[in-house]
Amino acid sequence: MADLNEGRGRDLPRSRARFIAFGVAAALVFTALAGRLVQLQVVDGAAYARRAATIGTVELPIPAARGLVFDRDGRPLAVNVPSWTVKARRADLPGPRTRIVLGEVARITGVDARSLRTRLDAYTGSPYDLIPLARGIDRQAALVLGERAGQLPGIVVEAEPVRRYLDETGKVDGTLLSHIVGYTGPVDSTELPELAAAGYLHDDAIGRAGVEASYEEELRGSYGSRLVERDADGRTGDVLETVREPVAGANLQLTIDAEMQRTATNALRWGMDAVGVEQGVTIVMNPQTGEILAMVSLPAYDNNKFATGISGSDYQAYLTADGQPLRNHAIADIYPPGSTFKLVTSVAALEEGVTTAGQRWPTYGCYQIPGAPAGQCLFDWNRQGFGPLDMTDAFAVSSDTFYYQMAIKLGVDRLGAWAERMGFGNRSGIRLPGEAEGIVASTAWAQAQGRQGVFTGELAQAGIGQNVIAVTPLQLLNAYCALANGGTLMRPSIVRGTADAGGQLLEPAAPEVIGPIGASDSTLRTMRIGAREVITTGHAYNIRDLRLPGALSGKTGTAEFGAETPEGTLPFHSWFVAYLPSAPGATDADLAVVTFAYSAVVPGNVSLEVVKYFLQEHYDLDQDLRLDPRDFSLVAAN
Amino acid sequence: MGVVTSTFGGAIARRPWRTFDVQLFVYLALLIAFGIVMGYSASYNDPAPAGALSQPVKTVIWAAIGLTIFFVAASLDYHWLQPFSGPIYLAVLVLLTLTLVLGTNLFGAQMSITVAGLDFQFSEVSKVLMIVVLASFLASRRERIGRLSTIVGAGALMAMPTFLVFRQPDLGTAMVFVAILAAMLFMSGASIGWMAIFTGLVVGAAPLAVGALQDYQRQRLFCFLDPYADAQDACYQLVQSLNAVGSGGIFGQGLTAGRQNQAGLLPVQSTDFIFTVVAEELGLVGSLLLLGLFALLIWRIVFIAWTARDALGSMVAVGLAGMILFQVLVNVGMVVGIMPVTGIPLPFVTYGGSSLISLLFGMGILESVRIHGEKPTF
Known part of the structure; x- marks a missing residue:
């Protein structure tokens, strides 16, 4: 028996004062918490309840359709067509296995995996934002990605309008008017802070050359906004109401025949x-x-090459070509x-x-x-x-x-x-x-x-x-x-x-x-x-x-x-x-x-x-x- | 209770469990039950995928495992801890290092290791184990307890685990480690003067620690000062929590009927913000009931510390009381917006096997302190 009681002789003295101090501290903690609860739930309860009814929403922009461009006889020269864009939501990507997911996306779309990674890493906004990784992918690839959504967490395929530039016969051929009509391109992250103040979104397009650039304000129109439910993780849900309808950009008739x-x-x-x-x-x-x-x-x-984001090699080719085509x-x-x-x-x-x-x-x-x-x-x-x-x-x-x-x-x-x-x-x-x-x-x-x-x-x-x-x-x-x-x-x-x-x-x-x-x-x-x-x-x-x-x-x-x-x-x-x-x-x-x-x-x-x-x-x-x-x-x- | 048969020197067989602390057991059992009910409500609209166990069922399983460990710990004479404190300390360091190296990414922090499909957070276990290690150390100091070397030694023991969890980064657990250290030193009788000096140093170094944080951690940390300034982003969670707590009123909106909770508007509602669900659905009445249970539990643990026969038992109790008090303060304080937003679980109630099992292990040691610390009755 003695061995069991061995330690008791080496006991530390216990300070009554310190035990009382601990008790007082604990009492203070519980009093403070209880007091705050009373304040929140009884005194200000009604005000918080009102806030609770509205705070689970976020106002999101509704893009306006970009204005079309016609020639003086009404022939369409710049139109909007649906296009498929692969986007990623970083919060849903599977951590270290993201590489595998991106590799699979690259295989299906034929886009270089490194460029997907670069676009993903370049984005510094919220992890719940959809980051465009590749625009203008073909319909077949979009369908395959859609079917395999379950195996590709964090990857979303969205239909977005992109510009198509036509010639005088309505054929897709930008070379006839590229210097006049110009082109739009994605907003890049370095200019985003300035543009965001003017209502541009991180995945927005902006006029880069020609009339697309000089008439950007008219063509862009004014974006609307809607109130959307948002959950605690920042994901958005159902649309509650449209706050402001978007106003489509103005269609322009050029002086050009x-x-x-x-x-x-x-x-x-x-x-x-x-x-x-x-x-x-x-x-x-x-x-x-x-x-x-x-x-x-x-x-x-x-200019059609620019509409979905021109590849580096194509751009280099234009820069070094005889006669400076750009x-x-x-x-x-x-x-x-x-x-x-x-x-x-x-x-x-x-x-x-x-x-x-x-x-x-x-x-x-x-x-x-x-x-x-x-x-x-x-x-x-x-x-x-x-x-x-x-x-x-x-x-x-x-x-x-x-x-x-x-x-x-x-x-x-x-x-x-x-x-x-x-x-x-x-x-x-x-x-x-x-x-x-x-x-x-x-x-x-x-x-x-x-x-x-x-x-x-x-x-x-x-x-x-x-x-x-x-x-x-x-x-x-x-x-x-x-x-x-x-x-x-x-x-x-x-x-x-x-x-x-x-x-x-x-x-x-x-x-x-x-x-x-x-x-x-x-x-x-x-x-x-x-x-x-x-x-x-x-x-x-x-x-x-x-x-x-x-x-x-x-x-x-x-x-x-x-x-x-x-x-x-x-x-x-x-x-x-x-x-x-x-x-x-x-x-x-x-x-x-x-x-x-x-x-x-x-x-x-x-x-x-x-x-x-x-x-x-x-x-x-x-x-x-x-x-x-x-x-x-x-x-x-x- | 009956007699637990054991091979442990036959000692237990001769000790009927008449000194088993029923109050302690009742309080923790009620807290666990509270946790299961609130976990049920928090996951009400979030059913488990087919084939997987639902959250309350998992909690019941973990509670069963935890209670088994509780009774085993209660039946063993807690003095076994003293010679094992060295190996326990090494195990803590190894496990925390492993977590840092292997851990998977959960909400931006490496916090768990998956063993056989069960996410296990060693940082939770390490809190209780470090209480044991510190208790052994302090108990061994005896008359030297008032010296500076007590504080330096205890601080040195705590430094490495604190650094490892801070690097994960798990700011919450690091803070709990520091709180445990402070509580145990204070109650052990360490020099008040030296403690004051070290407290000053820690407070002085706090800006450095804040500087080492990731942006998202820092933003969340300071939300409580003015949550509505950034209601849509960094402080979104806190704002949601305050609105839910406030709209709970006196009697609450009813179990499984909390609007914010059931709409999925609360952040990580089963874990860090479980108290928000309590406040929203059960109102002030339910919140105070839960706080009251914690107060009773802590009171009982402090009582055990006061009456324990020896320093080891007393120090373990003090460490657990300090830990639980600190976690309640920070977790509930965060939910009601008087404490920074950090990821510290609410003991027994927050969903999570590692926290529950570790706590029950600690509570088991306390029962052992009661059972095996009493004077022999023969």
Whole structure:
């Protein structure tokens, strides 16, 4: 027995005070808890009961249908189609076995497992949110995933609308209009905090390029919201009520005529292929309203690839492709305008009193720059010179030495001021992302480069649109539109107004005016006659033989750029810009067109041939006067 | 009770169980019954999948296992614990380390190991085992009890398990370990002055521990200060709980009729928030009844501590009383919004086999203290 009682002798003394203290502490704990219960359940019970009735709900957004995009004849260009998206809810994924689940999803959908994992890990929101892992998976894969839902915890397949971009026939083909319509893409996590304030959701889409981006607000509409039951784990259940109905985004009717866009695309592609050019632009515009009827920038890209999230390799391919297909060369890039810029020099010279319309000036094979050492002269393209010319004739034959004299007499700042009045050096304000400003030389511009001013040689070259002048194709066309409509610089527009679901115009947007260019009617009339003479007596060659419904007027241009080739010549771009009034000199033209071909180093003017082809097709002429621009004997240069 | 036959030195056979503490047994039995009833209600709309046992049935099975252990522990002379305290301590460290390494992920914390399909939370068992280890240590200190080395030694023993559960991360159990240590040191007669200094140090280090927490833990921790500030996210659980408790009123909405509970709006209602169900469905009356049972139980355990024949028995009792009191305070306090939200179970009532079995093991030792600690009557 003794062994059992062994420990008792080593007993610790027990402190009565400490036992009482423990008892008091316990009493305090129970009193505090009981008191709080009385407060919650009796005193404030009714208030908590009221809260209890409403707190199990959460307000969730109802996405609005994105507005559709139509062309001016109501052809659908951007539509919403259902698409399948694989999503994951992290709270339901089976912990360490998530890898196996993702592997299975990858096998069924054909999407790389690593990219699924990356999207899952990149999301930092609530574990109960559905995280989109792969969009635009095919129907078959969606069905298989649906059937196997039991074996794939945490994986959900949802039907979501995605954008489809169509061509003029309704075929799924984004390449015709990608630079205009643009595309939408998923919101990414870095920009989400800012966008969330504007009501964007973590799995939302947002316009990334073209009209999709610049008209994002109109197209997106306004999201509604509904009250949904929510359980303690944060899962949502039945919809209780709709708090706010979503308002679908506005449908837009573009100013674009998709058929004309196709005609212009075909003509440009033909010309570019004929001479092996990598970049080209054709824009068609209504000079009276500023509406863009067609705007082609080649090469183009397929915006449908972006609608469901473009793959890294496809995107890389676009970034490194020849001709920069992702850039809209019509507005985003600037090029020397060459002789087409002589319009500006002419208007400035007439308005500033440097010359009168009838005054004749000598022309030269090579023009000696005043103040420069003897023998340092600038060539005319025609190295014999043309003899004395008045303004109209000089414009028609595009005499360089005539315009060197005009530019030097004007000075760079008066020339530059007129260039700006005609829309150069500033964004036109067309509502498309990424428009460039261009370069117009001035004393201030030269000083910003650390020089005292523009050199006389540069000034002379500015007079023929070379060296210190750079424009977007749209700026150039818009300047000729101002000439064609009697002197008003219009703001180029791309959207005609809102449309109904069938694409018919609901609310037309009023044409916007940038301002009058400020030249007198007589000056402009002189230049319109000159532009007509370019076609009839100048060297625009056989385009005069087209049986067009009007008196085509315009200007060719060849713009040297870059570095000399081993043969001692410079590569050059080719331009042709034209408009079609009812009669020579009239201001009623409703169609103007420009074509630009990058580095089109052939004897002929490929842009002229492209416009010729476009006009033949657009006016459905039974003529085909196209010439091979590579044929030197048909030179129609400058 | 009858006579329990045992091979343990024949000692038990000669001791009739007339000193078996009936009060202790009644209180804990009522608490277990309370837990089964509330578990039934909490899982009322959440039926077990076909072929699986329902939650109340599982609790009954666990209670049966636990009561078996209870009676075995009661029948054995608790002095066996003293020589085994070393191996028990090693076992605690090994099991907690295993849990940390192998544990599966449950609501963001690695808290259990699955043995033969039964999720077993070693952190629950380790609480009772650490009480035994500390009791042995303190009982062995005798007249040296007032020295600083008592506090340092006990703190050193507790440090490793506390660190291991904190890393799981199981903040709740880590806090319980600290509470057990404090209660046992205080009641053993350790130096008040030194304890005050160490308490100051722990309080001073608290911001460091808070800094080591995951974001979600920190957010939940501070919800109780202003739950409605973030009612939709971090403090969602607490807000739901307060609304349910408040809407219970005096008499409650009736068993299995609590709106929040039955709508699935309460967070983990069978486990950490089981008291919310009590308050919502049984009202103030039921809540106070349950708190009263706990008060009686703790009173009885403190009585056992006071009357125990030796320090080992007294210290085990003190540790269990401190543990249960602390868990009631933190769990119920969390439910009613006066304590931070941490995952500490309500003893006997919260659904979970490991907690129940461990507690019954501890209660069995207390019965043994009563039975085997009495003076021989012959």
